[in-house]
Amino acid sequence: MTHLAPEEVGEAGAPAPRPAPTAEGKSRLSPSRSRAWLSRRWVLPLAEAVVSLVAALGFTLLSTHISVNPLVRIGQVSGLAKLQQYVAVLGLPLLAVLLYTAYRGTLLRHQLVKRLVCAALAGLATGVVAGGVVVALRGTPWGLGGQEGDPGALIDMANSFLHGEGMSGIYPPLFPGLMAVWAKFRHDVPGGTGFALKDFQIFFTAIAGPMTYLAWRLLLRPFWALLIAVPSAVLFLDPIRPYSHVSMLVLLPLLGVCLREMRRAASRPLRPSLLRGALLGLVFGVVFLWYSGWFVWSAPGVGLLALFLFPWRAGRTAVKRAAAFVGITLLTAGVVGAPLLYQMIRLGSQHPDRYGFLAVYVDPAYVLGWVSDRSGQLEYQNWPVAGEMAGQSGFALLLLFAVGLGVGLGLRNIMVRTAAATLAGAWLVRFWFASHMAHDKAVQLYPRTTWIIMYCLMILAVLGMMAVVHRGSGWAERTLRPAGAEPAARVLPRRVVQQLSAGMVCAIALFATMGASWSVNRYMPQSNEMSMGIDAYRAHTVKKADGRCPRFAPGGQCQDIVTKDWRQSPDRGYIWCGGIGPLNWQAVCGRKAPLSELQREQHKQQEEQKRQQKQQQEGQKAN
Numbered sequence: 001m002t003h004l005a006p007e008e009v010g011e012a013g014a015p016a017p018r019p020a021p022t023a024e025g026k027s028r029l030s031p032s033r034s035r036a037w038l039s040r041r042w043v044l045p046l047a048e049a050v051v052s053l054v055a056a057l058g059f060t061l062l063s064t065h066i067s068v069n070p071l072v073r074i075g076q077v078s079g080l081a082k083l084q085q086y087v088a089v090l091g092l093p094l095l096a097v098l099l100y101t102a103y104r105g106t107l108l109r110h111q112l113v114k115r116l117v118c119a120a121l122a123g124l125a126t127g128v129v130a131g132g133v134v135v136a137l138r139g140t141p142w143g144l145g146g147q148e149g150d151p152g153a154l155i156d157m158a159n160s161f162l163h164g165e166g167m168s169g170i171y172p173p174l175f176p177g178l179m180a181v182w183a184k185f186r187h188d189v190p191g192g193t194g195f196a197l198k199d200f201q202i203f204f205t206a207i208a209g210p211m212t213y214l215a216w217r218l219l220l221r222p223f224w225a226l227l228i229a230v231p232s233a234v235l236f237l238d239p240i241r242p243y244s245h246v247s248m249l250v251l252l253p254l255l256g257v258c259l260r261e262m263r264r265a266a267s268r269p270l271r272p273s274l275l276r277g278a279l280l281g282l283v284f285g286v287v288f289l290w291y292s293g294w295f296v297w298s299a300p301g302v303g304l305l306a307l308f309l310f311p312w313r314a315g316r317t318a319v320k321r322a323a324a325f326v327g328i329t330l331l332t333a334g335v336v337g338a339p340l341l342y343q344m345i346r347l348g349s350q351h352p353d354r355y356g357f358l359a360v361y362v363d364p365a366y367v368l369g370w371v372s373d374r375s376g377q378l379e380y381q382n383w384p385v386a387g388e389m390a391g392q393s394g395f396a397l398l399l400l401f402a403v404g405l406g407v408g409l410g411l412r413n414i415m416v417r418t419a420a421a422t423l424a425g426a427w428l429v430r431f432w433f434a435s436h437m438a439h440d441k442a443v444q445l446y447p448r449t450t451w452i453i454m455y456c457l458m459i460l461a462v463l464g465m466m467a468v469v470h471r472g473s474g475w476a477e478r479t480l481r482p483a484g485a486e487p488a489a490r491v492l493p494r495r496v497v498q499q500l501s502a503g504m505v506c507a508i509a510l511f512a513t514m515g516a517s518w519s520v521n522r523y524m525p526q527s528n529e530m531s532m533g534i535d536a537y538r539a540h541t542v543k544k545a546d547g548r549c550p551r552f553a554p555g556g557q558c559q560d561i562v563t564k565d566w567r568q569s570p571d572r573g574y575i576w577c578g579g580i581g582p583l584n585w586q587a588v589c590g591r592k593a594p595l596s597e598l599q600r601e602q603h604k605q606q607e608e609q610k611r612q613q614k615q616q617q618e619g620q621k622a623n
Contacts, residue, residue: 044112048119048217052210055090055123056130060206062086063131070136071540071552076524079135080517087128087513094120095506102502103495110498118222118505119213125230125512126209126237130202132520133239136536139551141191143198144240144523146538147562151197151240156566158183158193168566170343170351174289175200175243189545191561198539204242208249209233215250218257219415220466223501228462230508234515236451239523240535247291248452252422252459254283255302256415258329259309263414265325266311266318273321277328284329285336292340293445297452301425305417352442352571357578358383359447361588364434367453368396373578374532380588399461406464409471416463423456438590441574473497527554530579 066082068075098117101110133144145151157168157176162184167173179200183192186199212233216225229249236245258280265273288295306326311318334341357373361380369384387393392400410416426449433446473492480491525540526533540550541558549558577585582593582600 044115045217048115048222049210049214051116052119052123052213053207055120056127056206056210057123057203059086059090059124059127060130060134060202063134066131066135066138068135068138069552070138070536071525071554073524076135076521080132080521080524083128083131083135083520084513084517086131087124087516091121091124091509091513095509098502098505102499107494107498110502114498114501114505115222118226119210121505121509121512122209122213122226122229122233123206124209125516126233127206128513128516129208129234129237129239129520130206132516133202133205133523133536136520136524137198137202137539140539140542140553141187141195141198141544141550142539142542143194143201144535144539145197146535146542147191147194148538149535151194151535153566154179154197154241155193156564158196159563160565162193163565165565167339167343169568170340170347172289172292172340174286175291187545190563191542191545194542194561195545201239201242204246205237205239208237208242208246211246212249215253219253219260223505224462224466226505226508227465228459230512231515232455232458234512234519236455237519239520244291244293245451247287248294248455251287251294251298252419252452252455253415254280254287255298255422256418258284259302259306259418260414262306262322262325263309263311265322266314268321270321270324273325274328277325278332281329281332281334282336284333288333288337289340292337292344293448294452297426297429297449298422299425300429301421301423302418304425305421309414309417350571351568352440353445354442354572354575355578356443356575356580356589357447359450360437360443360575361580364431364446367430367450367457368393368399370447370450370454372532374530374534375579376528376530399457402461402464403457404464405468406460406462408464410463410467413463413467416460419456419459419463423453423460426452426456437575443575 063083063086066079068079070076070079094117098113101113105113137143143151147155154176157171158179160166160168161177161180168176179193179196182199183196187193187195189195209229213225213229216229219225220228232249236249238245261273261276261280265277310326311322355373358371358375358378358380362383366384371378371383375383387396389397406416407420430446430449430453433444437443437446476491522532523536524533525537527537528534537554540553543549543558543561545561549556574591575589577589577593580588582597585591585593585597
C-alpha cells in the first residue's frame, strides 16, 4: 500500500522489471551507483512527492513578490497576469523536456521524466490558486472571510482550544486544533488565530494538488492520475475551507486502495495484512478528524460494496485473514477518530442543519454544477441554465457517455466499482434528506453531495477513457499484427504512444493554468456581499495586531479585533432562507421572514437611497 503505482505495464504495485542482461552478463544500463540507487523501490515515489510539494509551495512563495493593490480591479488583473507569467516560465521548460524525451530520449528516461513532470504540474496547478490567494490578501494578516461567517466560526473554535474548552460540538476538531497550536507558536498576539487561518488557507490550498495526485498514484499511472487530480482539485478546491474538499479528493482513492487490500489479504500472510490495515486505519482516522462529512455520503455504497467483494468463498483461512484486515482497519480508525465519534453520538441530534441557500432551492437532480451562498445575481428561477437535451448540456451528455464506457468496459477495476458504489450511495442519501426537508425543516447539508457525486462521475469518465485505450490497444495488437511477426513487434510503436501521452500532458497543463486562474479570480476582493470576493474584502477591513488598519483598507477604515470562544447557535426550528429577500420568504420557505430580516432589508434600502441621493448631488455640483 505504501508504494505508488508502477510505470510499467502490469499489476499495480508490481516491482519494475529489470533490464535484460546482455551477452556479457551485465545490464544494458550502466551499473553506476546512481542508477542502482534509483532502482530502489521507494526512491521514485519519494521523488514524485518531493517534486510535487516543492512545485506547489515554491510557486506560492514566489507569488509573495507580486506587488499590486488587490482592492483595485486593474491591480487584480495585473496580479492574475503575473501568476500566469510565473507559471509559464516554470512550466514551459518542464513540458519542453517532456516532449524532447518523448521524441529523442530512451523509453526509461521518458518514463522517469513523465513521472516527475506530472508530479510538478499537479503542484503548480494548486500553487497558482494559492498564489492568487496570496495576491488577494496582500497587505493584511487576516485570512479569507476576516472574522465573519464560517472563517469567524473557525477562529472562535481555535480560541476555544486555546482557552482549554476542547471540541466545538460535532465539528471535526483537527483543523481548528492545529490553528490553535500554530497561533500559539507563530502568532501569539491579539487576533493570532485569524492570522493562523490565513497561513493554513494558503498552505493547504497549495498542497491540495500534490495530495490528490499522490493519492491517485497509489492506483494509477502518472498520466491517468494527473488527468483525475488536476481537474478535480481545480474545480472543487475552496481556499476558504481547503481542508474540506482535500478530504474528499483523497478519500475516494484511499477507499479503492482499502478494498483492493482487503481482496489481497486473503492470499497474503497475516502480519503484512495487519500492518497495512493499521496504516490505512490511521489514515482514515486522521481524514475523519480533518473533515467527516464525506464518510457519511460514501459509507452506504462502499459498505455494501465491501460485503460484495469480501472473499466469502475463498476458504476459511482466506476469510479469517480478510476479516482480520477489516477488523484492524476499523479498530484503528475508530480509536483515532474516537473523540469526534463520541461527540457525534452524544450531540448529533442536537445540531440539525437548517441553512438554506440557492443550491437548496433548485432541482435536486441537478448535480453538474455548484453555487455557494454568495451566488451574486443568480436565482433559482434562472439557475442552472437548461441544456439542449431534456435540460442537459452537451458537456453533461459527453460526461455521461464516458461514465457509461467506464461502467461498461472497466467494471472489473476496483476503482470503477468504488466510484460507482459511492455515487449510488450518495445519490440515495441526497434524495432521502431532500425529500424529508419540508417535513423535518432541516437541510442536513444534502447539497454537498453534489461535489462527491460529480467527483465520482469524473472518476468514472476518466477510467472509461482508460479502459477504451487499454482495450483498443489490446485489440489492435491481436487483430492487426501481421502473421508470423515477432512478439516484440508492435502495431502501434511505443514511441508513438509516448509522444501522444506527452501531448496530452501539455493539454492538461494548459487546462490547469487556465482553470486555476478562473478559480482564484472568483476570490479577488469585492465589496458586494453576494459575491465570492466579499471574503477577501473583509480580510482588509479588520485591524492588525498593532491596532492599525491593513495597508489597503477601504477608505482607511477598519473594525476592531474581536476575540471570543465558540458557542453553539440556538436552534431556530425552521429553515433559514439565505439569499432570499424578506418579502419572498413565504413563497420559498413557507414562512414569513423574522423581524430582524425585515429591519435589515429596510436599512439596506435606506442606505441605497442615501447613496443615490449623494451621487445626484455630486452630479449637480459637477454640472
